[in-house]
Amino acid sequence: MGIKIEKFTISTKGFDDMIDITSRVQNIVSNFDIKNSLVNVSVVGSTASVITLEYEPGLVVDLPQILNTIAPVNRVYEHDNTWHDGNGYAHLRAALLGNCVTVPSVDGFLEIGRWQQIVLLDFDNKPRIREIVVTVTY
Numbered sequence: 547m548g549i550k551i552e553k554f555t556i557s558t559k560g561f562d563d564m565i566d567i568t569s570r571v572q573n574i575v576s577n578f579d580i581k582n583s584l585v586n587v588s589v590v591g592s593t594a595s596v597i598t599l600e601y602e603p604g605l606v607v608d609l610p611q612i613l614n615t616i617a618p619v620n621r622v623y624e625h626d627n628t629w630h631d632g633n634g635y636a637h638l639r640a641a642l643l644g645n646c647v648t649v650p651s652v653d654g655f656l657e658i659g660r661w662q663q664i665v666l667l668d669f670d671n672k673p674r675i676r677e678i679v680v681t682v683t684y
Contacts (some may be wrong), residue, residue, distance in 0.1 A: 550578050550682045555675050558668035562610035566601045567678060568663040574680045575651050583684040585656060588646035590677040593636035593670040595643035601663040613639050636669035
């Protein structure tokens with residue numbers, strides 16, 4: 547078994563910013579020239595997530611709306627009382643969705659559905675530069 551790792555950064559706007567990173571991940575997998583593998587994509591940090599989703603305009607609106615129902619921005623959180631940074635909601639949203647996904651790669655291509663993309667979500671209350679780690683295990 548072997549492991550290859552590559553990292554890249556993305557500038558985000560925060561505030562539920564959603565970015566399709568599928569092509570970046572596919573390029574990394576293609577450059578490794580490994581036929582079959584497991585590809586793990588993770589984001590470093592506790593206020594962002596990586597998920598799979600149909601990245602289309604409706605869901606780009608719907609997902610933040612439903613997350614705002616579950617962990618609203620305008621609620622008082624103990625995290626905010628402790629750290630006074632106003633991003634308790636962002637930590638909770640990231641905890642609910644998780645910081646990584648793993649998908650198989652077959653013949654060098656990510657095995658995701660036609661309408662399924664790998665998406666970075668940044669929930670923090672400010673713009674950030676996010677580090678994405680792609681780990682290919684073969």
